[in-house]
Amino acid sequence: MSGFVRLVDAISRGMLLISGLLVTAMMLIVLADVVTRALFRLTDGSLDLTFIGGIELVRFALLFAILYALPWCVDRSQVVVDLFTENLSERGKLMLESLCFAGYTLLAIGMSIRFWQAIGHAQMSGETSQDLMFPMSYIYAATLLGTFMLALRSLLVTGDRLGKVLGVKA
Amino acid sequence: MSSATIGFICIGMMLVLMAIRIPIALTMAIAGFVGFAWIIAFDPAMAILENAPFETLTNYNFSPIPMFILMGVLASRSKMSDQLFSGARSLFGAWRGGISLAALMSCGIFSAISGSSVATAASMSRVALPEMRKHGYADSLATGTLAAGGTLGIMIPPSIALLLYALITEQSVGDMFMAGLIPGLLGLVLYSVTVTILVRLKPELAMPGEATTLMQKLVGLKGLLPFTSVFVIIIGGIYLGLFTPTEAAAVGAFSTLVIAVKRGMRWAGFLDALKETLVTSAMIFFMILGAEIFGFFLSVSRISFELVDFVDALNLSPYMILFAILLLFMLLGCVMDSIAMLLLTVPVVFPLVQAAGFDPVWFGVVAVITVELGLITPPVGMNVFVIKAFAKDVSIGSIYKGVMPFVISDLVRLALIIAFPVLALGLL
Numbered sequence: 001m002s003g004f005v006r007l008v009d010a011i012s013r014g015m016l017l018i019s020g021l022l023v024t025a026m027m028l029i030v031l032a033d034v035v036t037r038a039l040f041r042l043t044d045g046s047l048d049l050t051f052i053g054g055i056e057l058v059r060f061a062l063l064f065a066i067l068y069a070l071p072w073c074v075d076r077s078q079v080v081v082d083l084f085t086e087n088l089s090e091r092g093k094l095m096l097e098s099l100c101f102a103g104y105t106l107l108a109i110g111m112s113i114r115f116w117q118a119i120g121h122a123q124m125s126g127e128t129s130q131d132l133m134f135p136m137s138y139i140y141a142a143t144l145l146g147t148f149m150l151a152l153r154s155l156l157v158t159g160d161r162l163g164k165v166l167g168v169k170a
Numbered sequence: 171m172s173s174a175t176i177g178f179i180c181i182g183m184m185l186v187l188m189a190i191r192i193p194i195a196l197t198m199a200i201a202g203f204v205g206f207a208w209i210i211a212f213d214p215a216m217a218i219l220e221n222a223p224f225e226t227l228t229n230y231n232f233s234p235i236p237m238f239i240l241m242g243v244l245a246s247r248s249k250m251s252d253q254l255f256s257g258a259r260s261l262f263g264a265w266r267g268g269i270s271l272a273a274l275m276s277c278g279i280f281s282a283i284s285g286s287s288v289a290t291a292a293s294m295s296r297v298a299l300p301e302m303r304k305h306g307y308a309d310s311l312a313t314g315t316l317a318a319g320g321t322l323g324i325m326i327p328p329s330i331a332l333l334l335y336a337l338i339t340e341q342s343v344g345d346m347f348m349a350g351l352i353p354g355l356l357g358l359v360l361y362s363v364t365v366t367i368l369v370r371l372k373p374e375l376a377m378p379g380e381a382t383t384l385m386q387k388l389v390g391l392k393g394l395l396p397f398t399s400v401f402v403i404i405i406g407g408i409y410l411g412l413f414t415p416t417e418a419a420a421v422g423a424f425s426t427l428v429i430a431v432k433r434g435m436r437w438a439g440f441l442d443a444l445k446e447t448l449v450t451s452a453m454i455f456f457m458i459l460g461a462e463i464f465g466f467f468l469s470v471s472r473i474s475f476e477l478v479d480f481v482d483a484l485n486l487s488p489y490m491i492l493f494a495i496l497l498l499f500m501l502l503g504c505v506m507d508s509i510a511m512l513l514l515t516v517p518v519v520f521p522l523v524q525a526a527g528f529d530p531v532w533f534g535v536v537a538v539i540t541v542e543l544g545l546i547t548p549p550v551g552m553n554v555f556v557i558k559a560f561a562k563d564v565s566i567g568s569i570y571k572g573v574m575p576f577v578i579s580d581l582v583r584l585a586l587i588i589a590f591p592v593l594a595l596g597l598l
Contacts, residue, residue: 066236
């Protein structure tokens, strides 16, 4: 079991690295868009390096940058109101945490089911993105990877917290 | 059962879940999903689980959020804040309470390239707190100054809170940023006046520092250059129409990256900065996703309309409605994170504000100042906790005591902006 946990953690870390690269890509795409547009204006249109699809690339980069960061961040990026549970025992807090991550597991499973269905629909209809004509089935499939990993990691964190409550080593 | 009744039950359930330590993002998602399924049906509610994340995360207007966070992280990790503080210190350090004034000025300038209050408080505390303590400043003044100074990050543009408000209420991001500028600077001035009054009344709170020559002051000003240049690029570019406020974030992040690389940041440091950026971005996007699902439910529950009808029936004056909303913000701010509070409450109260005839941009500024108060008021003041992490031997009580004069100063600013809306709308 611990080998599987390590594998999931390693994949989540890898996805986080991809997220980081996508954030950088977003920055560079917007910059390229701004610079080429400025050059076009400065040269009265004689130097046209502008390109189509910049906004779409940024939109998809944002989608995957955030989605692929969520599995690694699910137990690191939460805002909680701890005013009323401050004096709870450590065991009680872990119990509540396991409840929270079980909630994330269910939510991510629900998302995964819907994106699984969306892949089928997009394949049947041949739906593509507006500017760059990417097949949407690929986009949904890549999205499914993110929500599936979020579900898996949340499930493992739930198990970890429950294991600590019960005094069992995962 | 009516939609509104179901709506109130689900909101009650959400508050209970929040109180038992369930993350705010998840409670909004659960309440939104359950409420929507209850009012409409289960299958359409499942469809939200596809629509909400996809629509939100492919929304181009949200793309500046990770960029603005990256800017702040790069500035902090490349130690630009150190140079900034020493520059500000060379100007005011010799005065009694001068290091506090320098810290406030540094916070204000740091805010100009960081959209986050917590990032501003953390970056400046690392540099300024040891200096203030070394020079015998009272713990309450040193920590209070930094906790309050950090809140400037939420108002001085670029601000993530103002950006989110603009997106929730469909206002122009550029207008919101412009509207935040004078109130942000006014906050800085009033905080400085607060420090000056405090040290006049109680000279033992702070000792005067070493005097600096004119040459040292001029050399110190160099420390402000990287920040002012990035700020001028962002605001100048927007004003000249070279890029949109959304694109400004990427331009600003790139400019900060260039400065960071010039200051010695390498690939490993950049990767660490990206990691920190993503942890913070994920936190905000978890809440945006939850709020989006909650938003679907809000629209079918018709709670906002019921609320407008209810308030209409009470025949309250517009300003009484405003004070009721601000009181609600202040109360919620005591227990809730500022961004979460904006995402949760603005969609509910905004129709009321519109019905009362208030300017939406002005209300955004007023709302963000009120939310900002929550960052430094007990029992849950995020900035206070950040300062506590840097001053482990100072009690939370002592930090809250130090922050109180600045809370009063914020209330004065709030009153001024309510009385004179031109302070927020003058630059539009």
